[in-house]
Amino acid sequence: MNKLKLILIVFCFxxxxxxxxxxxxxxxxxxxxxxxxxxxxxxxxxxxxxKKKYLVNDIITDEMLIDSLYHNNINNYFNSFLIVLLDDxxxxxxxxxxxxxxDMYVFYLEIENVPDFYNLIIDNKLLFDxxxxxxxxxxxxxxxxxxxxxxRVNNSILSLDI
Numbered sequence: 001m002n003k004l005k006l007i008l009i010v011f012c013f014x015x016x017x018x019x020x021x022x023x024x025x026x027x028x029x030x031x032x033x034x035x036x037x038x039x040x041x042x043x044x045x046x047x048x049x050x051k052k053k054y055l056v057n058d059i060i061t062d063e064m065l066i067d068s069l070y071h072n073n074i075n076n077y078f079n080s081f082l083i084v085l086l087d088d089x090x091x092x093x094x095x096x097x098x099x100x101x102x103d104m105y106v107f108y109l110e111i112e113n114v115p116d117f118y119n120l121i122i123d124n125k126l127l128f129d130x131x132x133x134x135x136x137x138x139x140x141x142x143x144x145x146x147x148x149x150x151x152r153v154n155n156s157i158l159s160l161d162i
Contacts (some may be wrong), residue, residue, distance in 0.1 A: 002034065003036075008132065011014065011160050016137070021045065021127065021131040021134040021135065022134070022135050022136070022137065023039060023040060023041045023042075023045075023126055023127065023132045023134075023135075023136045023137065024039070024040045024081075024136075024137045024138075024139070025037060025038065025039040025040070025124060025126075025136060025138050025139070026038045026139045026141065027084075027138065027139065027140045027143075028120065028141045029114065029140075029141065029142040031113075033113055033115075034110055034112045034113070034114060035084070035091075035110065035111040036108070036109075036110050036115050037082075037084075037093065037107075037108070037109040037110065037111075038106060038107070038108060038109075039078070039082070039106070039107040039109065039126070039152060040101075040104050040105070040106050040107075041080075041104060041105055041107070041126065041127070042103060042104055042105075043062070043100075043103055043104060043105055044103075045127055045131070046105055046127075047060050048130055049077070049126075049127050049129065050070075050073070050074070050077060051156070052130065052131070053077055053080070054073055054077075057154070062100045065098060065105070066097075066098060066099075066100060071095060071097075074095050074098070074107070075093070075094070075095035075131060078093050078095060078107070078109055078126075079093050081124075081125045081126045081127075081128070081129075082109075082119075082122075082123070082124055082125070082126055083123040083124075083125075084111060084120075084121070084122055085119075085120070085121040085122075085123075086114065086115065086117040086119070086120060087117045087118060087119050088119070088121075091111045091114075092111070092157070093109045093110070093111060094109060094110050094111065094112065095107070095108075095109055095142070096108040096109060096110055114154075116130070117162070118161060118162065119159065119160070119161055119162070120140065120158075120159070120160045120161075120162050121158065121159045121160075122138055122140070122149075122151075122158045123151075123156055123157045123158075124136040124138055124151040124156055124158070125151070125156050128153050128156070131149050132153050134152075134153065135150050135151065135152055136151040136152075137149075137150055137151075138150070138151055138158055140158070140160060144162055148161055
């Protein structure tokens with residue numbers, strides 16, 4: 001009986017320490033010629049990636065990220081690891097803000113004045129510098145159509161003819 005209890009305890013602890021490395025992002029093209037981007041990342045993962053990229057040794061609080069103190073760095077982080085090409089032209093992402101939702105941050109970015117285009121390429125390498133198991137789920141909405149893709153370390157690029 002004790003062996004069974006031990007196996008059950010080890011089994012339960014094994015699953016409780018497993019961590020999933022996943023993010024979601026929505027790329028929504030609006031009628032006003034903008035691309036609104038919403039990215040959801042786990043707080044601890046983003047903080048670790050941010051600290052690594054900007055060599056921050058201090059504790060980063062939610063308030064520090066929500067305040068404007070790090071907004072320029074957050075904007076640069078996303079422009080480094082999330083690339084959007086419209087007809088092979090790289091577009092700069094504009095960081096608008098973020099929200100604190102339980103154990104996640106919800107980041108809001110935008111590309112304004114999106115020109116007419118035929119091909120969209122999204123290269124989402126968020127958190128790949130930390131976790132080889134990272135997966136980034138991408139949803140693209142345009143004119144009522146929705147496409148989805150999972151970005152992985154060995155396959156991070158989504159290319160769509162729209």
